[in-house]
Amino acid sequence: MSEAGRTNESPTSAAVGHGGAPRSDTKPPVTLMDLALTFLKIAMVSLGGGMSAWALRVLVEERRWLTEEEFLGALTLCRILPGANQVNLAVHVGTRYRGVAGATAALAGLTLVPLLIVLVLGGLYFRHHQVPALKDSMSGLVAAAAGMTLAVAVKLAGQYRRDPVALALAVAAFIGMGVLRWPLLVVLGVLAPIGLVWYWPRGAPERKGQGGA
Amino acid sequence: MNLLTLFALIWVLGSLSLVAVGGGNTVLPELHVQSVWNYKWLTDGEFADIFAIAQAAPGPSTALMAALIGMKAAGWTGAIVAALAMLLPAAALTCAASFAWERFRTAPWRVAVEKGLAPIAMGFLLATTVIIVRAADHSWPAFIVTGIATVLLTATRINPLIVMAVAGLLGFLGLVY
Numbered sequence: 001m002s003e004a005g006r007t008n009e010s011p012t013s014a015a016v017g018h019g020g021a022p023r024s025d026t027k028p029p030v031t032l033m034d035l036a037l038t039f040l041k042i043a044m045v046s047l048g049g050g051m052s053a054w055a056l057r058v059l060v061e062e063r064r065w066l067t068e069e070e071f072l073g074a075l076t077l078c079r080i081l082p083g084a085n086q087v088n089l090a091v092h093v094g095t096r097y098r099g100v101a102g103a104t105a106a107l108a109g110l111t112l113v114p115l116l117i118v119l120v121l122g123g124l125y126f127r128h129h130q131v132p133a134l135k136d137s138m139s140g141l142v143a144a145a146a147g148m149t150l151a152v153a154v155k156l157a158g159q160y161r162r163d164p165v166a167l168a169l170a171v172a173a174f175i176g177m178g179v180l181r182w183p184l185l186v187v188l189g190v191l192a193p194i195g196l197v198w199y200w201p202r203g204a205p206e207r208k209g210q211g212g213a
Numbered sequence: 214m215n216l217l218t219l220f221a222l223i224w225v226l227g228s229l230s231l232v233a234v235g236g237g238n239t240v241l242p243e244l245h246v247q248s249v250w251n252y253k254w255l256t257d258g259e260f261a262d263i264f265a266i267a268q269a270a271p272g273p274s275t276a277l278m279a280a281l282i283g284m285k286a287a288g289w290t291g292a293i294v295a296a297l298a299m300l301l302p303a304a305a306l307t308c309a310a311s312f313a314w315e316r317f318r319t320a321p322w323r324v325a326v327e328k329g330l331a332p333i334a335m336g337f338l339l340a341t342t343v344i345i346v347r348a349a350d351h352s353w354p355a356f357i358v359t360g361i362a363t364v365l366l367t368a369t370r371i372n373p374l375i376v377m378a379v380a381g382l383l384g385f386l387g388l389v390y
Binding site for chain 2: 048
């Protein structure tokens with residue numbers, strides 16, 4: 001915690017001057033406080049929904065902790081594992097940077113303030129048996145959060161314009177889950193093997209320099 | 214306070230935590246059966262109401278619901294125990310899986326998983342969006358807000374918080390319903 005001042009990446013200006021941030025070996029120093037505050041932010045701004053979209057914006061675009069591809073991979077991992085996706089994502093990113101301590105910090109950041117809020121509301125509710133007048137004023141937020149998620153999906157789709165196989169996989173996943181409403185594991189069971197075989201690294205040792213595209 | 218209640222909370226929520234594959238909301242029906250019918254921690258109406266509270270609050274809603282159920286069953290201690298029981302088993306599993314994931318960073322299967330699953334994850338994200346829009350937007354003002362938010366956030370570099378704040382204000386004024 002004593003080195004909290006070392007990350008001088010301001011959330012808004014992170015987009016400039018970072019060209020090809022060296023991935024893999026030299027990760028930027030991420031403190032436990034960074035992890036806790038970042039996931040607190042994600043929890044608070046995704047009020048009304050759209051947590052995946054907000055997580056992508058904060059983790060990929062603002063903090064640059066993950067590339068888009070890494071984020072999507074992590075999100076899938078978090079969906080397969082049991083538990084709430086946002087909790088799993090916090091634990092995953094925390095573990096990646098600071099091991100068990102990082103996972104704890106990220107989890108605490110994500111949950112402590114929301115728990116406090118909800119318990120105060122709950123205390124009031126169980127005493128007076130009346131739902132606080134939150135629900136009605138939420139409708140605007142919920143509608144905008146849906147737009148936030150849609151916008152992220154549109155942006156991501158642009159990235160796959162030149163990759164017909166990826167587009168086909170995305171469309172199939174969308175139809176399976178969004179239209180046919182099949183269970184996640186069934187859709188993954190059908191599509192994941194196709195994706196794995198197609199993208200299995202062949203021949204060349206590693207396809208480098210793809211990250212920033 | 215009743216120690217047995219605490220153990221029951223740990224048992225029910227801890228086991229639900231580990232079967233919640235595909236997101237927390239998948240365990241809602243089972244959570245309802247256990248907490249309302251089996252253990253009678255709360256009534257049907259209370260279950261519906263705390264669901265609304267948990268949805269309206271920021272943060273992971275299943276953990277928040279667990280905390281509220283624990284609060285009703287066994288006060289503040291119950292709330293904390295219930296939240297931890299819902300969070301920790303799944304978190305421990307994810308933590309272990311993430312260590313493995315990092316360890317095999319350069320393994321071919323890991324590269325294939327990341328590249329191959331990314332487009333599928335994108336399809337899922339789009340599906341989630343459609344489900345959210347369908348659940349959220351019951352009126353043409355809501356559709357318009359979603360549409361304008363989408364265009365603004367796709368085409369401009371506007372800070373999403375501004376969009377959210379304006380939309381929240383519109384909702385607060387009763388213009389979105």
